[in-house]
Amino acid sequence: MQNDLYRIDGVFGDGNLYSSANDLLKWTEAWKREFLKANNNLMEAFQPTVLNNGKLSNYGFGFQIDTLNIQYSHTGSWVGFYNYMATNLKSKETIILLTNNSNPSASRAIQQWFNHKTVEFQKSTLITNVRIIDGTGLPERKGSLRIKGNKIVEMGLLNPYIGEEVIDGQDNILAPGFIDTHSHHEGRLEENLEAIPVLSQGITTICIGQDGFSQPMDSLKSRYAQHKPAINLxxxxxxxxxxxxxxxxxxxxxxxxxxxVEGMKMDLENELKKGSFGISTGLEYEEGFFSNKNEVISLAQIAAKYKARYMSHIRSEDIQIENAIDEIIHIGAQVNLPVQISHIKIAQKSKWGNAPQIIQQLQAARQKGVKISADIYPYTYWQSTLRVLFPNRDYDNPAAAEFAVNQLFDPSESILLRFAPNKDYVGKTISQIAELRKSTDAETLQRLVADASLFEENNPDYSGSIEGIMGKAMSEEDLKTFLSWPFTNVCSDGGFTGHPRGRGAFPKIISNYVRNQPLLTLPTAIYKMTGLCAENLGLTDRGILASGNFADMVLFNPAKIQDKATITQPQALSEGILQVWVNGISVYKDGKSTHQYPGIVITRN
Structure with missing residues (x-):
């Protein structure tokens, strides 16, 4: 007998024994005859086994046991090969399958046969004539990609199967679906299940529960099981x-x-068990601002216990930014878990240009073993509340208001997005409102905060956001420096309304920082929107085009992809995204929804 043993998997028997389907059928018939004689020794191979921990296993000595259907089976596979043996004693049927295909879909068909159902094989789709950028940062390569079900099953120079759906990519870029690591789109997703502002950017998965605010996992799972979205969350x-x-x-x-704190720890632990990816904080907001380091570290320790992660809108993005970054580094070092800075920025005019020093601070932490990363959106405007413009929460201090208008935002370019006490102010800059009120910018800022506080006090049942501002506060050079850091991934920090980042962040990376003013190569930009996003979130089967990964993909024209949303026209949709697939299903094509909703709530475990 020829020795075909190849020790690539540590198994010493494979390659030395050859069998045909007929051989295996004869062998199966032989043990069936012995089994029917009630041979006690043989019976042990077909009985559930009690494990050392007392639990019952349906795996006997060599066979998987389905007691409901009185069925015994075993599978096996090796490189490019799959086999399946099954016997149903009730129907007296035996099926032997040997195939040179490593996909186990045939075993599902056999189960359908045993259950007297129509045997259906999953149809596949071949996307051909594309330039593949796989999300790892490697250069593009010509090729094709095959989808079966919700997974990528093959990549390379492929030929179509008979009857297979073939999509001609027309030499466009095929990349992993973009992953938004900091999104607020969920706020209106239930009424926008097609998620066109998201899909038109090429985004297939959004990460929510940001800035310290989230919904219970049970609520999310229930809601989106009943109302399936087109995107993953x-x-x-x-x-x-x-x-x-x-x-x-x-x-x-x-x-x-x-x-x-003990109550919070118990609640967090329950959420992590239900699939939450970690804990997020919004320490600059009043709801989290008054927590101390011990409280935050206690919760981070629970996240670390479950190998989850910590993401933070840090305590300061302006006057105390260096200390705030030290705090998140300290948390990562002390608790030993991955930490991520949300929407990294410098929002104080006198500190513009300090991005290289902050990168040095982050790099020093990484060299000491702290797994710290960041995400960023490509705009010099932020969106938040008026209250964050008072870092010390001294809203009645005129000097603090003067400091804010001189250092923390440009009142002539910063637009009020929401203001429940006087909706006529919405859409106007702080300077325009000051002119209407015949007061200074600083006085107007103080008065707006006071009016919002009074409204909140007088309307305790008001459910919406009382006030919100889009503030001009960052420098383009700092943005570029942060974006260039190898551990910064792209996010939108956007929603369906408000800031243009919610409809244009990802295309803008390509149109502005790859094509118009080259800062990144296209493979690097894609990596920062896919593979690095997945790595920073702890996703293992999305973000990279590879066999076995989920088929979340985007097809686009790199010469035409363009963000269209602006500060004055924030609702404009991006262009250049040709087609988007989520879990193997086409959900967006030629600027329109396909009215398919394969999105799921992804859980950590």
Whole structure:
């Protein structure tokens, strides 16, 4: 007998024994005859086994046992090969399958046969004539990609199967679906299940539960099981949401008691068990601002226990930014878990140009073993509340208001997006409102904050956001420096309304920083929108085009992809995305929804 043993998998028997389907059928018939004689020794191979821990296993000595159908089976596979043997004693049927295909879909067909159902093989789709950028940062390569079900099954120079759907990519770029690591699109997703503003950017997965605010995992799973979206979601658990549950809305402006922290830890642990990817904090917002380091570290330790992650809108992006970055580095070092800075920026005019020093601070931490990363959106405008313009929460201090208008934002370019006390102010800059009120920019800022606080006090049942501003506050050079850092991935930090980043962030990376003012190569830009995003979130089967990964993909023309949303026209959709697939299903094509909704809530476990 020829010795075909290749020791590539540590198995010493393979390659030395040859069998045909007929041989295996004869062998199966032989043990069936012995089994029917009730041979006690043989019976042990076909009985459920009690494990050392007392649990019952349906794997006997060599066979998988399906007691319901009185069926015994075993599978095997090796490089490019798959086999399946099954016997149903009730129907007296035996099926032997040997195939030179490593895809186990044939075994599913056999189960359909045994259950007297129509045998259906999954249809495949071949996307050909494309330039593949796989999300790893490697250069593009010509080729084809095959989808079967919700997975990528093959890549390379492929020929179509008979009857297979073939899509001609017309020499466009095929890349992994973009992953938005910091999104607020979920706020209106239930009424926009087609998610056109998301898909028109090429985004297939959004990460929600940001800035310390989240929904319970059970609620998310239930909602999107009933109302399936076109995109995938995953969620962090919000620190502020944990605080609100334990301390109440009116009790947040203090440090938490030991008992309250213990309650938060229990709630976080429950959410992590249900699939949350980690804990998010919004320490610059009032709901999280009054927490101390010990409270945050205690919760981060729970995340680390479950091998989850920590993501933070850090405590300061302006006057205390260096200390705020030290805080997140300290958390990552002490707790030993991956930490990510949300929407990294420098939002203080006198500190513009300090991005290289902050990168040095982050690099030094990484060299010491801290797994720290960041995400960023490609705009010099932020969107938040008026209150963040008072870093010390001294809203009645005229000097603080003067500092804000001189250092923390440009009142002549910063637009009020929401203002419940006077909706006529919405869409106007702070300077325009000041002119209407015949006051200075600083006085107007103080008055707006006071009016919003009074409205909140007089309307305790008001459910919407009382105020919000789009603030011009960052420098383009700092943005480029942060974007260039190898551990910064792209995000939108956007929603369906408001800031143009919610409809244009990802295309803008390519149109502006690859094509118009080259800062990144296209493979690097794609990596920062896919593979690096997946790595920074802890996703293992998305973000890279590879056999076995989920078929979340985007087809686009790199010469025509373009963001269209602007500060004055924030609702304009991006262009240049030709087709998008989510879990193997085409959901967006030629600027329109396909009205397919294969999106899921992705869980960590």
């Amino acid at each position: 995953l969620s962090y658990t919000g620190h502020a949401s944990l605080r609100i549950k334990q301390m109440g809305l009116r009790g947040l402006f203090r440090t938490a008691s030991d008992k309250e």
